[in-house]
Amino acid sequence: MSVMARRDIPPYLVHQGGANSVVVLNAKEIAKEATMIERYSSISTRKLSNALAILTFNKCMVATSDYNEFHKVSKRHLLASTLGSSAQKRHRVHREIMMDRICKKFHAHLRGHPSEPVNFRKIFKLELFGLGLKQGMGIGREFKSIYVKELGATLSKEELFKILVADPLEGAIEVDWRDFFPYLKWIPNKKFEIKLQQMFSNRQAVMNALIKQQRTRVQAGEAVDCYFDYLLSQSTSLSEQLLMLLWEDLIGTSDTTLVATEWAMYELCRSPDRQKHLYSEIQKICGHEKLAEDKLNQIPYLSAVFQETLRKHSPPTSDTSLSIRVRRYTSWRIAISIYGCNMDENMLETPDEWKPERFVYEDSMDMHKTMAFGAGKRVCIGALQAMTISCVAIGRLVQEFSWSLMDEEKVHENVDSMGLTSHKLHPLLPILKHRN
């Protein structure tokens, strides 16, 4: 069976136990498979169609794919040094510093401009990027700028963000019109090529400058618990791919978590009752203490806010970027079973509404409920970090401030960007007030 999502038909998702986990089918294929499943299992047609209906509104990534030795080794190293659960425990202090800095910046804004909206994205993105630099390359928070010889310029953190994160994300969706007309491939498209080449060489120049700086630090005997130092210590064949490995981690840290958190705060602004409820749930557990990571599993409503945000605004799959959704296919016949058959009826209601209540159940940390992180061999390895950062951020920001939108903001509704990830088209500009 070779199955792929078709551009004109919304993809449905079926979950399969076993090694390669997920397949995307179109409606006709679903119907065929559903008959087969019903015949061989005890699942009733009603439950089956419920499950399929759930999957239509869960925007999902799909994954059955190739998986070679390089992939396995690089993933193992990233988990061991940065994204796995013990590495995440070691890096907790950096996340706490980041969160304190973010809150401080919002407080500073309120002191200076109490009645003006604050640009959430501007503050959050640079702090996340700072965390990526710290965990990935051991670059401290005090870092302000770096001289890049090839570009003949000293670049600020904001300029680095543009070259290393914003431009490549934009470049990834640049379209070469010749791809649609292969027989016209011979016509030069210089503008397109120069733009991408420039983007590529800027990124190489900046990454090389950062790597050079960090090598000097390591040679001076100053070791840091970070991915860079770890890769050097492993002396594996991966050192040749140092630049790309470090860059991928940096871009992973800097983008999707921002997208998810911004959408969550936007939805909370639009839903004052739910914001109030979340605040009271947090206060019940934390009292006068700041919300910390070890309290997360005691506040199911907070992870429900996160899960429901991923369901409605899955960062890697925007409404407008359907055509560039990551696709996978299976090259052999597989047995399938339905994911989510035992979900509550409540899950099926009003799919366009943002309702965290859907996800308040006994195992609210179950990341497979939305499939937003994929599944199987190619499952997202940053899920733990993304969820921890996003949940703590949402919690702390609601604990310390009340959030609302200006009237103009309300008209910006749920539109997402044309980008690779589903950023809010317009940055969130909320009005904040201190809580007591």
Ligand code: HEM
């Ligand atoms: C809310 C935040 C995030 C979401 C929704 C998300 C989602 C996903 C999805 C759906 C995939 C699988 C794509 C595929 O089928 O190939 C994926 C892969 C991946 N993600 Fe994430 N991600 C998030 C955050 C992060 C973070 C913070 C990092 C790392 C710093 C990260 C690193 C990765 C990596 C390295 C892979 C590739 C895994 C592989 O191919 O084996 N992600 N992510």
